[in-house]
Amino acid sequence: MRAARSVLVVLGLGLVAGGGYQALTSISLGRLVGLAIWLAGAIIVHDGVLAPATAGLSAALDRSGRRLAPVSLAVIRGGFAVGAMLTLLVLPGLRAASLGSTNPTILAGDYGLRLLGVWAAVLLVAGVGVALTQHRAARPR
Secondary structure: OHHHHHHHHHHHHHHHHHHHHHHHHHOOHHHHHHHHHHHHHHHHHHHHHHHHHHHHHHHHHHHHHHHOOHHHHHHHHHHHHHHHHHHHHHHHHHHHHHHOOOOOOOOOOOHHHHHHHHHHHHHHHHHHHHHHHHHHHHOOO
């Protein structure tokens, strides 16, 4: 296990070094600054929005989750994490669509409606997962 971990760390560091070299040699300084700002924003959004929301949901589930099987709680947490990440990915498109564009083919489709559809699908899958795990947990052994 230790050897596999070491190989993965070396491989990961090599990929980061290769990507860094590629970025420094092929991207202009202005774009590198924009990339650094975007990465900093992603960290801030994760640490300031997603992580606290997930921690709050986990705390609420732990307090009220005595009726739910541990696997059901994990399904709910996973569904929330997937939905929240997809929401964060769609937010720039929603903002751009609200600003409008002179070229109607750039932002084709209704991002808000599609996001609602994604959340409905996530809730449906998580609901089915919770129902199945609860049914399994309720069966006598």
